[in-house]
Amino acid sequence: MFASRKLVEKALGEVxxxxxxxxxxxxxxxxxxxxLVQYRCRNLFDNTVIGGKYSRASLCVDTIRALQxxxxxxxxxxxxxxEAAATLEIIQSFYLIADDIMDNSExxxxxxxxxxxxxxxxxxINDAFIMDSFVEDILRLALPGHVNLDRLCEAYRKSKQKTLIGQFLDTSSVNQISSFTWDRYELMVENKTSHYTVFHPLQMALIISDVLAYHGxxxxxxxxxxxxFQSQDDFLDxxxxxxxxxxxxxxxxxxKCTWLAVRALQKMHSTPQKSAHLITDFKQSFGSSDPEKIEKIKKIYNELQLREEFRRTNIEMPTSLQHSxxxxxxxxxxxxxxxxxxxGHPMKPHRVRMTHSLIVNYGLYRALNVMRPARASFYxxxxxxxxxxxxxxRQVKSDNISTLTDQMTRFSVGEDCPVFDGMYEFCQLSCGGSLAAAAQxxxxxxxxxxxxxxGLHHAKKSEASGFCxxxxxxxxxxxxxxxxxRVLYIDIDVHHGDGVEEAFYTTDRVMTVSFHKHGxxxxxxxxxxxxGAGHGKYYALNVPLRDGVDDFTYERIFQTVMGEVMARFQPEAVVLQxxxxxxxxxxLGVFNLTTYGHGKCVEYMKSFNVPLLLVGGGGYTIRNVSRCWVYETSIALNLDVADDLPVNDYFEYFIPDYKLHIKPLTTLINFNTPEFIDQTIVSLLENLKQLPHVPSVQMHPTSISSDAVVKTFDQSLRRDHQNDDIRESRFDEDVRVENSSEFYDAREPTSRNTQSNKRQRNMNTAEVEGFKKTRIGEEDDV
Structure with missing residues (x-):
C-alpha cells in the first residue's frame, strides 16, 4: 500500500x-x-484533495497491479x-465538502x-459540484481509447447515485431514534460507505484491467x-x-444513526425493565450539544460495555470474511x-464442452475447484x-447388436436410447462426476x-429410457x-423426473419434487x-404444468412450493436437476423460460445454505443449454457475468446476437392461467400438510473408504485401485485435478481420443419418430 500511495501522490500532480x-x-x-478560475481550482485541489490518506486510490492501484x-x-x-485511480480522491473531496457543510464540522x-x-x-457547495462535474473528463484524458472507458464512467455515475442515497438515509435518520435499526444502519452503510469506499475502487480496478467476471x-x-470500516469510524468518532x-x-x-447508537438501543430494549432508566436518559440526551448530555451518552455506552464489544467484533468480523x-x-x-x-439424435453431449468453454472464457474457472472425476466402476x-x-x-457394441437382440428389447435399448461407441464409458463419466460431487x-x-x-433422470434400475x-x-x-x-431432489427439466421418483417412491428419507409438462x-x-407409497407416501411431489409457462408464473409456483417443502421436510442436502x-x-420443450427465470430456481435453492448438488439434464437447443449452465455456474459463485458473450471456441454457435441471455417466445401462449396455478398450489400444499413429521433417522458412522466415498481424490484410496506393475495407475490419471494452466484463455487442449465415439449407424425416419419426445427438428440445431 505504501508503494501505491507514492504512485498516487505522483499521479495527483498530473491530475x-x-x-x-x-x-x-x-x-x-x-x-x-x-x-481567477485557475487560481480557485488550484487552491481547491491543494486544500481538499492533497493531504489525505489516499486509501481508495491506493486500493485501486494495488488491485490493478495484482491483476496486471x-x-x-x-x-x-x-x-x-x-491517474485514473487518483480521480477517486477528487470524488472523495466532493463528498467530504458536502458532508462537512451538512454536519457543520469544524x-x-x-x-x-x-x-x-x-x-x-x-x-x-459550487466548488464540490465543479469537482464532481469534471471527473469523467479527467478519466477520458487519463485513459484515452480504453476499451472499457464508457463502462468506467457509468460505474462512477452509479457509485455517485448510491452514495447520495446513502447520504439521504444518513441525514433523514438524524435524531429519529425510532428508526435506529440494524436494517436501516446496514442499508445506509451499504450505500453511503461500502460502495464508494471499498467496492468502487475495486470495481474500477477490475474494469481498467478488463476483468469483468468477479463483480458479484x-x-x-x-x-x-x-x-x-464505517463501524470503526463510528467508534473513533x-x-x-x-x-x-x-x-x-x-x-x-x-x-447520528451509528453502530454505537443502534447497538446501545438494541441492548437496552432487550432488557426493557432493567434498562428503563437508561432508555429515558438516552432519549433525553442523544442529539444535544450540551457537554453534560454528551457525557451522559458516553456513560451509557460504557455501562453497556460497547467499547469492549466493539473490539471483539473488530477481531471476529475479518475472520468471517474468509468464508463469504x-x-x-x-x-x-x-x-x-x-x-x-x-x-439426427437430439441428445448431444457436445453441449457440455460448449458450457465448459464459456466457463473458461468468462474466467469463472478461476473461482472454481475444477476436478476431473474418476469413472464410476461396475460396483x-x-x-x-x-x-x-x-x-x-458394458458388453454391447455397435458391431454385436445382432447377437444381443433379446437383451436390447429387455433393457429398452435401441430406439430413443441407441447403442453408440463408448456408451458404457459415457455412463461411467456421468455417474463418476455425480458420485464424486456428492462425496465432496x-x-x-x-x-x-x-x-x-x-442429470440423466429417466434411467431405471434395469432399463434405459429417454436418452438415459x-x-x-x-x-x-x-x-x-x-x-x-434427509435429501431433497428437485427437477426443473420439462420432462418428469420419473427414474429418480421411482427409485425413492417408498422411502421418507428422500423427497422428490418435479416441475414438468404433463399430459x-x-x-x-x-x-x-x-x-409416493408406503413410508414414502406424500414424499413424492409432482407439479404438472401446461405449455408456455413463463418466468413470472414459474417463479411464483416454484418459490411457493419449495419454501413450504424446505420448511416441512428440512433436508440436509439438496440435489437440483x-x-x-x-x-x-x-x-423438444414446450415451456417459455428465459435463462434468468431458470437461474432463479438455482438462486432460490442456494439461498437456504444447504449443501447443494447441481446436475445437468435435458436440453436440445445446445447453444441455449450452454448459456443456461454457465449462467447458473456464475450464480453458484456469486459472480456477475456480462450479457455479451466472450469470444470462445464455439462463438459462431451464438449468432446473431452473441448474447448470454435469451428472450421468451412472443408466439408461445401461456396456458397456465392464474386460476390453474392457484388451484395447483392449493392441491400441492394440501399434500404437504399430510407429511406426518420430519423423519428422524438413526445414523451410523460410515468409514471413509473407496466403498464409502466413491473414487474421490483422497490419497488413501489409491491402494484400492493401484496397479503396481505400471508407473502411474489409471486411477491416478482419472482423479488428477487439472492444472489451472489447462483452462487458460487458449483453445482447449486436443482431446486424447477425438474420434473414438463416432456413430456407426445412421438412424432411419421410423427410429427418429420413436424418440421419447415428439418435436424433433429436421436438422441438427445449435
Whole structure:
C-alpha cells in the first residue's frame, strides 16, 4: 500500500494539472476570469484533495497491479492507470465538502474545513459540484481509447447515485431514534460507505484491467469490509483521539444513526425493565450539544460495555470474511463432449464442452475447484442398477447388436436410447462426476458441487429410457444418504423426473419434487395424484404444468412450493436437476423460460445454505443449454457475468446476437392461467400438510473408504485401485485435478481420443419418430 500511495501522490500532480485545465478551458484564455478560475481550482485541489490518506486510490492501484503483474514502475501505462485511480480522491473531496457543510464540522484532516475558510463560505457547495462535474473528463484524458472507458464512467455515475442515497438515509435518520435499526444502519452503510469506499475502487480496478467476471463476489466482500470500516469510524468518532484521527467527533450531538447508537438501543430494549432508566436518559440526551448530555451518552455506552464489544467484533468480523465466498467444486472431463448418439439424435453431449468453454472464457474457472472425476466402476453403478443390466451396457457394441437382440428389447435399448461407441464409458463419466460431487459435499469440502455431465433422470434400475442409460442422480443421492438424514431432489427439466421418483417412491428419507409438462408428453407420469407409497407416501411431489409457462408464473409456483417443502421436510442436502429443455425455444420443450427465470430456481435453492448438488439434464437447443449452465455456474459463485458473450471456441454457435441471455417466445401462449396455478398450489400444499413429521433417522458412522466415498481424490484410496506393475495407475490419471494452466484463455487442449465415439449407424425416419419426445427438428440445431 505504501508503494501505491507514492504512485498516487505522483499521479495527483498530473491530475491537478488536468483538473485545472479542463475547468478553465471552458473560459477564454485571455480573460481575467480564466486566471481567477485557475487560481480557485488550484487552491481547491491543494486544500481538499492533497493531504489525505489516499486509501481508495491506493486500493485501486494495488488491485490493478495484482491483476496486471506485467505493469512496471515508471512506465507510461502504469502512470495512466494511477491517474485514473487518483480521480477517486477528487470524488472523495466532493463528498467530504458536502458532508462537512451538512454536519457543520469544524475540522477535516486536522485543518479547518474548506467551507469555513475565509472567502469561501457556502460557495464551497459550487466548488464540490465543479469537482464532481469534471471527473469523467479527467478519466477520458487519463485513459484515452480504453476499451472499457464508457463502462468506467457509468460505474462512477452509479457509485455517485448510491452514495447520495446513502447520504439521504444518513441525514433523514438524524435524531429519529425510532428508526435506529440494524436494517436501516446496514442499508445506509451499504450505500453511503461500502460502495464508494471499498467496492468502487475495486470495481474500477477490475474494469481498467478488463476483468469483468468477479463483480458479484467482490461486491459482497466489499460491502462487509465497508460495514467494518464505517463501524470503526463510528467508534473513533466517540473514542478516538482527534490529534490522531484529525477530526473532532460530533456524532452524538448531531444525533447520528451509528453502530454505537443502534447497538446501545438494541441492548437496552432487550432488557426493557432493567434498562428503563437508561432508555429515558438516552432519549433525553442523544442529539444535544450540551457537554453534560454528551457525557451522559458516553456513560451509557460504557455501562453497556460497547467499547469492549466493539473490539471483539473488530477481531471476529475479518475472520468471517474468509468464508463469504461459496466453496464451489466443478466436475468435468474433456472426453465427455466426444460421445455421439448418432445422426439426427437430439441428445448431444457436445453441449457440455460448449458450457465448459464459456466457463473458461468468462474466467469463472478461476473461482472454481475444477476436478476431473474418476469413472464410476461396475460396483459403484450396481449400487442401484442391476448387475445384468450394467453387464449388458458394458458388453454391447455397435458391431454385436445382432447377437444381443433379446437383451436390447429387455433393457429398452435401441430406439430413443441407441447403442453408440463408448456408451458404457459415457455412463461411467456421468455417474463418476455425480458420485464424486456428492462425496465432496459429504466431506464438507464444498458448499456447492456441479456436474453438468449428469442429470440423466429417466434411467431405471434395469432399463434405459429417454436418452438415459444410467441414473447418476440416484447414485449421488444414495451417496449423500450415507451422511445426511434427509435429501431433497428437485427437477426443473420439462420432462418428469420419473427414474429418480421411482427409485425413492417408498422411502421418507428422500423427497422428490418435479416441475414438468404433463399430459400427452413423455414419459406420461408425474400426475398431481402421484404422491409416493408406503413410508414414502406424500414424499413424492409432482407439479404438472401446461405449455408456455413463463418466468413470472414459474417463479411464483416454484418459490411457493419449495419454501413450504424446505420448511416441512428440512433436508440436509439438496440435489437440483437443471434440465435446460424447459427454456424457451428448446427443440423438444414446450415451456417459455428465459435463462434468468431458470437461474432463479438455482438462486432460490442456494439461498437456504444447504449443501447443494447441481446436475445437468435435458436440453436440445445446445447453444441455449450452454448459456443456461454457465449462467447458473456464475450464480453458484456469486459472480456477475456480462450479457455479451466472450469470444470462445464455439462463438459462431451464438449468432446473431452473441448474447448470454435469451428472450421468451412472443408466439408461445401461456396456458397456465392464474386460476390453474392457484388451484395447483392449493392441491400441492394440501399434500404437504399430510407429511406426518420430519423423519428422524438413526445414523451410523460410515468409514471413509473407496466403498464409502466413491473414487474421490483422497490419497488413501489409491491402494484400492493401484496397479503396481505400471508407473502411474489409471486411477491416478482419472482423479488428477487439472492444472489451472489447462483452462487458460487458449483453445482447449486436443482431446486424447477425438474420434473414438463416432456413430456407426445412421438412424432411419421410423427410429427418429420413436424418440421419447415428439418435436424433433429436421436438422441438427445449435
Amino acid at each position: 491537478k494539472k488536468k483538473f485545472v485545465g479542463v475547468v478553465s478551458a471552458k473560459l477564454p484564455a485571455d480573460g481575467m476570469e480564466y486566471d 503483474p506485467h505493469l512496471r514502475d515508471e512506465t507510461q501505462e502504469l502512470q495512466a492507470v494511477c 475540522t477535516r484532516r486536522g485543518k479547518q474545513c474548506w467551507f469555513r475558510r475565509e472567502g469561501v463560505g457556502m460557495s464551497a 463476489a467482490v461486491k459482497k466482500a466489499a460491502y462487509q469490509i465497508g460495514f467494518l 466517540v473514542y478516538g483521539d482527534p490529534t490522531i484521527t484529525g477530526k473532532i467527533g460530533t456524532d452524538i450531538q448531531d444525533g 465466498k461459496p466453496r464451489v467444486s466443478y466436475y468435468y472431463d474433456g472426453d465427455f463432449g466426444n460421445f455421439y448418439y448418432g445422426q 459403484e453403478m450396481t449400487r442401484y442398477h442391476s448387475d445384468d443390466y450394467i453387464n449388458f451396457l 459435499l459429504n466431506r464438507k469440502e464444498s458448499d456447492i458441487a456441479i456436474n453438468w455431465m449428469g 442409460y444410467s441414473n447418476d442422480i440416484v447414485l449421488a443421492i444414495l451417496e449423500l444418504l450415507k451422511v445426511h438424514k 400427452e408428453y413423455f414419459p406420461g407420469t408425474g400426475d398431481l395424484k402421484d404422491v 437443471c434440465g435446460a429443455d424447459s427454456l424457451a425455444g428448446d427443440r
